[in-house]
Amino acid sequence: MNRWYTGFYYVLALGILLISWELLSLWVNSIALPSPRSALGSFFELAAKGSLRSHFLVSAYRVTASIALALVTAVPLGLFLGRVKALDRLAVPLIFLTYPIPKIVFLPVFMALFGLGDLSKITLVALIVFYQILVTTWDEARSINQQMIYSVTSLGAGERDIYRHVLFPAVLPKIFTSMRISLGTAIAVLFIAETYATNVGLGYFLIETWSRGAYDQMYAGIIGMGILGFTLYQLFSVFERILCPWTK
């Protein structure tokens, strides 16, 4: 019953969005804002021809690899910093000074260091997600109740057990939240990065179609970006439901 209602409201919301888009395009009346019908039409057309697929897959690969790289570095570090409070004196100013820097400004540096290929794009996006996850993990790990640590210590737990049975599960739901939050920024930065020195990826596709004035096709790219974000978002939610069953 509940599922039906949820589904119904999703369809309703989608309807409202499409109608608003239609009205807006009628009102603006410019080729830069085609109606949803022609945008979706060109999306399906390009999708059917398969000419969007490689761009979509490359972008999906880049953003997934970035997030994976960020996870495997930020989570252990965040847990460790949260556990070893003696490091706070140094770690706090380090994070505090570097966190607010807009990481996108390092794009040229990364391209100079890591070349013009995937590596520079992946590391740049990873850096942004890394900070988000690091700060969340660290915050959550350090605020763990000492009683809980005592409680497992009294059961015989060593450091490894504390990480495994207390710290990691305690931060896991927050990691998913921060992944969802940073997803938007990650894709936005990927877009910028893909407009340079590459000939594949949705960002490249968007800019290339735009420069040709092929707005219909450009919208197909925009829809592709939207689907990429939506799919990853849903994937995170599925993983969270499987890995954090206690938060239900």
Add this chain to the structure above:
Amino acid sequence: MNPLSPKVEVNNLSVSYRNSGQGSVEALSNVSLGLKKGESCALIGPSGCGKTTLLYVLAGLLKPTIGQANIDGQPIRPKRKETAIILQDYGLMPWKTVWENTALGLVIRKLPEKDIEKRVSRILAKLGLEKLRNSYPHQLSGGQRQRVAIARSLALEPDLLLMDEPFSSLDALTREELQEDLLHLWQEKELTMVLVTHSIEEAAYLGQRIFIFSKGPGRVVAELRNSGVGKEDYRSSEEYHARTDEIRQILLKHRLQSI
């Protein structure tokens, strides 16, 4: 009396916490107490007098600043395998099911999976928790959570059980039911047991020895013997009522009644 359960001695124990700023807070001051093998003991005193601190010392989680705490004549080592402690908020992991919480100590001690399976099933059955084995702590009532905490400690087959206000947040009916169960477990397993409480009735019902603490830094201001504990229908006996009155009098005399 179980010849294997330990005797506990605390001699001239003082504990201070170093504060994050300068200076330190003294939590316990010159406390001495002794428990025979298999005895049950209740610690009662105003909040902040160091009862939890004493329990942490007995569990080997904190070191004495001055003085000694011994189990069977040996200084307490951290991680003594046969000591189980139930912390004030039960210390259950919100991300583990009843089953996983109960098994946690055994998993950490790397027991063979089959043994874990057997022990945990037996204990859950004993505490009436089989049906809840896949539930998470937030899906349980306070009493059920406390049962899981007890199950988890018993899974370790301890000989010394330490409990920090285990029943204080339960309603009266559940509390009496759990006190009853605890008493039976204590008699059956012949544990040495130390229970922190702020309830006069609970101290009188469960403690063969009752230690009354002053305001912090805690000292022992009185020590009572209460040998009727565990007798049939003790709660409605003269002796029990005399004991609660006695405790109340001592608390009044020392102006500790506001606990």
